Amino acid sequence: MADEHGVLIAGEIQEGRLSQSTRELLAHGRGLADALGEELAVALLGDDVGDTPKEAIAFGADRVYAVTDPILQDTPFDAYVTAIHKVCLEHPPRVILLAKDDIGTEVGPRLACRLDTAAAQDCLDVRIDPADKRLIAERPVYGGSCIATVTCSQTPMVAIVRGKTTEPLERDDSRQGEVVAIAAGLDPSTVKTRMTEEVAEASEGVRLEDASIIVAGGRGLGGPEPFQAELQELADALGAPLGASRAVVDAGWVPYSYQIGLTGKTVTPNLYITVGISGASQHMAGCSGAKVIVAINKDAEANIFKDARYGIVGDWKKVLPALTEQVKALG
């Protein structure tokens, strides 16, 4: 593509507001656009984008493409790809950022394919190489054991960025920006998939992704019962949700929504307490952003102790009740 310029974010609207991941992408994108000395744009898609363009400008965008079409009401991925592709053809960007969520993971590679370029999945960080204005992305490989630094030889460069890898910029309603209305003009016959039903997962309390404290259990607990009893008691005392390793989910002790790791959720709590988790690299890939890890494991050689700030070597049956009692005593 000729005359590529600036950074484009494929934004997302949730309940009439910019999604948290879009606000975070705007912070990443602002850094890239400033390093390039170019503009930061965001494409917001829907049947009606409401006040979100103003919000996007307040969170760092220079320009908003308000892309509307009745078909975009139900988030059909085919339509998203077509609509963002149209924006890219009309206003060719140098860099495209998407969030690593349901939309970004699905749309990013398909968009890259249509643009005849490559997509870097699951990026933890993105920056610009000042020598040639190329995007450099860091992403975990080998189950999170190593971090690869990748770049893209084609343009535009597409990166799908993991959530919670930066904080949104402070909202500044005095920021000025341009809003460009684009009628997507989608042809319904090109939309091959449609949403037939949306089922909200039943959950109570804080989401794992938003929690500041998490208590996570592994196969070392020996069965599902301790999740509902001893582990839940500690979690309740701390006001924390429960998480789990994949071994536990595969065994059917807790639902998949508890799973943390490479093929589960990515969490970034201030305090992550693990009980009977070995600390396999695939598990650590989902919790390595925790500020403090406290591990309880009876095996002093367990991998988890390499990452834990505080480790307790012992049988959880003895350690956990004592810890819960102390937490309760501290209020």
Ligand SMILES: Cc1cc2nc3c(=O)[nH]c(=O)nc-3n(C[C@H](O)[C@H](O)[C@H](O)COP(=O)(O)OP(=O)(O)OC[C@H]3O[C@@H](n4cnc5c(N)ncnc54)[C@H](O)[C@@H]3O)c2cc1C
């Ligand atoms: C492609 C791929 C993706 C994967 N994705 C994920 C993922 O997203 N998340 C994930 O968690 N895993 C994932 N895994 C699986 C991962 O490799 C491990 O198998 C899994 O994390 C192990 O779970 P665990 O630590 O609970 O069990 P184990 O490895 O069996 O460890 C149990 C631990 O409990 C300790 N223990 C036993 N009894 C006690 C006791 N009484 N008191 C205290 N400690 C005790 C043991 O010493 C041991 O360290 C993935 C694997 C692959 C190949």
